[in-house]
Amino acid sequence: MTEDKRTDTIDIWVAGTEEPEFQPTFEGEQEIGPEETGGRLAEQYGSVVDDDYLFDDEVSEDERMVINMGPQHPSTHGVLRLQIELEGEVIRRTKPIIGYLHTGMEKTAEQLTFGQGTTNVTRMDYLSPFHGELAFSLATEKLLGIEVPPRAAAIRVLMTELNRITSHLVALATGGMDIGAISMMIYGFRERESILAFFEKTTGLRMNHNYIRPGGVAADLPAGWKDDVAAILAEMPRRVREYDDLLQYNPVWLARTKGVGVITAEEAVAYSITGPTLRATGVDWDLRKVFPYSGIDQYEFEVVTGENGDVYDRYRVRVDEIAESLKIVSQVMDTMPKGDYRIPDRKITPPPRARIDESMEALIHHFKLFTEGFKVPPGETYAAVESPRGELGCYLVSDGGPKPYRMHTRAPSFYNLQGLPIAMADSLMADTIATIASLDPVMGDVDR
Amino acid sequence: MSWAEIGLVVLRVVLTFGLLLVVTVINVWAERKILADMQNRIGPDRAGPWGILQTVADGLKLFFKESVTPRRVELGMFLLAPFLAVVPAFLIFMMVPWGRPVVIGGNEMPLQGADLNIGLLFILAMSSLAVYAVILAGWSSGSKYPLLGGVRATAQAISYEAAMGLSMVAVVVFTATQGEGGTLSLSEIVTRQSGNWGDISPLFAWVPRWNVFPQIAAFVIFLIAIVAETNRAPFDLVEAEQEIVGFHAEYSGMRFAMFFLAEYVNIFSMSAIAATLFLGGWNGPTFEGVVPGLVSALLPTVWFLAKTYAIVFVFFWVRATLPRLRYDQLMTLGWKRLIPAAVVWLVVSSVVMGWRQFGPPWS
Amino acid sequence: MGVFGEFLKGLKVTGGVMLRTISGRELVTTRYPQEMREKPQRFHGRHVLNRYPDGMEKCIGCQLCAGVCPADCIYVRGKDNDPDNPVSPGERYGYVYEVNMLRCIFCGLCVEACPTEAITMTHLFEMSTTNRQDAIYTRETLLMDERGRVPHVFPNDPLADLSELDAADGWLKATAPAGVAAYEGFVMWRETPGPGDWSPEPSQEERDRRSETEDG
């Protein structure tokens, strides 16, 4: 079949018409990337990082098979598509193909006011919605030049750290599931459920909360929140020990994760990989320490690092970060300040409901804020938080109107995903799954 | 051979077949229910009491579902593979005695499909045939993931059958010391496990004379090997749904149901063989004279089923707990751990048994 | 023994969970339609259009909810009241009121925006339909009757727990102070007929005190 014929064939079959002749796809002819690079995958991807990928001339073409893993695959964590060049069961090259969950959220953000924007960004990384909201709110507040009340900041830290736990729990659960520990799946989600119940009690929703907003948080913590948080704090360490019993020293788990999907510190930095994936390589980089936000620097916690940057270290870093987050949560619980939890600026925060009936000014503010939204001074800014997956940043450009001129999200999953080809080169098919799971990409975050 | 005898042969084959079908239906449900319990879930509970009819409902659904035939399949092999999966699975169980022989109308009828003098060899032969279904299903699907499953299946089956065979040999050698001459017949192996270990020392008079006690290592090796042989977790690389979706990715409807059936029949058959070889088969107290005759005639079957289900439960338990091995680790475990261990155990236990029977070599 | 010991540890975990599940001490799933989960106060569910206790509609057709909705799922058209037979106490009332439940993201902004607490949320979430048209809730299905009972689109739905429709909107109560601690603990809304509990959320001192006493 010549090149021309292939491109000319349009395989669209209208029901009721005669079915066209079956045109098989020759996936072996699909190109993953130029082979002449002589083993320098780095050059293909525009980086100087040397990779251990080696193109062996002695191996014939026949022994290689290109398979498409995904977008409909049980363990590509959504709709990630990987083109994998296999030699037997050994992966030689990988090309991640994204865009199957592209929802145009960054563009949508230009149509929503800053007040509505949190409903949008919370849906990008749907496993850590609070972090998305927090990054957007911090950026907006930076443009506005305001500082939120201490209670709001504390609530934000409380919620984002709890959210980090739920997100890591999902990573552990799905990671366990992908490696075949099916009970881990349910256990991880079981504990996540108890925290989600607290989220639901606070925000009314289990995910995509629209709770952290520019100027503070939408609502105060519910009555009895201390009991709920205390229950979580009491329960989680026991559960984490249970995971350790199940997996931590399990020889099969160790064999499946140790030395698998290795990303070195240099590679991680070169590909701007952040989060647990970076820390697992031993780089001591955590935005909560380096660029503290929302007053998180007043709480004591450690930055967890690994050594080898393999799947096991990423798993370990996540488990340990759960413990660190619990530390922060417990400190927040003990030191929760009293007072307002939204900035009492009537140009940004709507008036209390009681004031609408009493004050004409309040009514006007209410109407203005909910129809037009508040105006943000022109300028551009970038604010980043440490999401469970890494640096989640929000780049905002305002032209002085109530809607962002441009919003861009630095999505950690997107950058971490670029480490996939180097982590997977020359590994086995089964390691692919472990590696993807350990990078913990959220496709909504990748494609936005 | 009189007509009555022929009738009894037909009857026992039909009974064995029926028993296998019934326990398979229960197995599928039991696995889901037990896995649910191990994961804080309820599990199937809609069809029938405690969802016990769930398997029937699933079977009906699959039966009425369209069997899709993809375009790039090798049709003949594609259609043949499900049958190749089911037939050896059923044939294996035909060798297993599942109860004490009963006497009907003056004719003794062993509760066993067939009692061959090369029973164990037959089991090995059939279990080695079972892999063809997986290979052919993977290859004939004309799709890449099933093909990978087929390739994995070949390597896995070869590796673990050796370990399984060697641990069986250890039992055969041991059985030879327990009676007149060696035997490969399963019914004979079961008979030789009746009684207790009182002759070793009066302390052990309460311990049943099961092979598992002197052959504990062989038992462990055999258990690991049958889990691998039936492609169950943690050795379920063949159908690892998180990785390669499985060799039966292109199958649907009744054809898929046959693979499914074969898998669960295999689990039960292999557990039954383990119970027969190591746990004394249907041996157990029958309370003759204390309970009605019919009950004491059925009790051995109950013991057999109880022992088998204990091993089936281990299958499920392990599945709920362990992560899946990787392809190369599977090979390493098979060739570098299990087979050497089986060989060493075979040599050691043979030497010990020879010593016990014939005295030290210098005598 | 180390390797087997670690395996046994894992088996112990799953086995222990199994025993706990069988004995009923720990179970995370429920038999859903038979056993309903109790939802928290602030749960975001199906919308409802409220009335005053005297039967007047609260909606004044101001379109704030439609304006703030980030999903553009609300459509409102106001109409002048007939002075002799008013529908709402104000000048205008919501003549057309539609919520497209297929678009709605249940963010709760409409509840926060409504100046008269006309639109609030209930705890009902069983809203599946077999027909897109049925997912567009109109004035007839949204508006509560004069006794404060909320209609359900499918009154015979076996899955729906209709008592969820009577729950008062916790999100309205939670967001009413708009971040000002001093306003917490006060009723800031007008009464609505029906069985919902419309007492306000407690103040911060009250919350902390409650937590501590419940601890002890």
Add this chain to the structure above:
Amino acid sequence: MVEAVVFVLMAVGALGGAAIVVLARNPVYSALGLLGTLFSVAVLYVVQLAHTVAAVQVIVYAGAVMTLFLFVIMLIGVDRAEMIEESLPWQRRIVLTIGVLVVILAGTLTVSGFDWVPAATVTNPGVTSGTVEAIARPMFTGWVLAFEATALLLTISAAGSIALAHYRRRDG
């Protein structure tokens, strides 16, 4: 009577399988044809009361050898039709002619009652049941040297095949 029926069926199966081996374009079908032949031959062993040999035939051939064949076919991906180019143009015709002649000869001899096993008519055959014990006894007495030699051969071949198939990547 039973033996005759089984014999006819299995002989047809064996020859049919063999024909598939030679005629099939696709090596996978060749392998399956061979599998059919091996299985039929195993059944022929059974009707001749060579039970152990039959079981070993299935275990070794069907269980290991053919699995290996299929594994290699799939591994190196030659499951495609081969090129039908003949480098020795006359070979095929001659071979086929001779083959047909031999088969006809065998058939003729059998039908004409040729005495294939002359000694059998003299000794009046009884029935030797090929149980494990019956085979093991001569194997470990008279044939013990051959047995040890076979064991050595197996070890050497295993080592040799590992040495052949084991190839190291350049990077090491």
Add this chain to the structure above:
Amino acid sequence: MVDPGWYMAVAAALFTIGAVGLLVRRNALVMFMCIELMLNAVNLTLVAAGRALNDINAQVAVFFILVVAAAEVVVGLAIIVSIFRHRETASVDELSELSG
């Protein structure tokens, strides 16, 4: 009892088919399978003759042939695999390096 001659005839036919296939086919794997066919034919004659002569040694010989065949297959397939790795072909016509 079927006359051993019939078994011999079937074995002869099997052997011939195997030999023909060995000479006609060019795929190394299929040629290998043809060798297995011929070995099986020989085994069949051995079992048939052994039964006719009431001699168990025939079956012992068959046993040895089976083992040797297995060993041969293992080595042969290893050779084919390693040749294929280097030459990308399983056709014996293209393996003419040794013919000088």
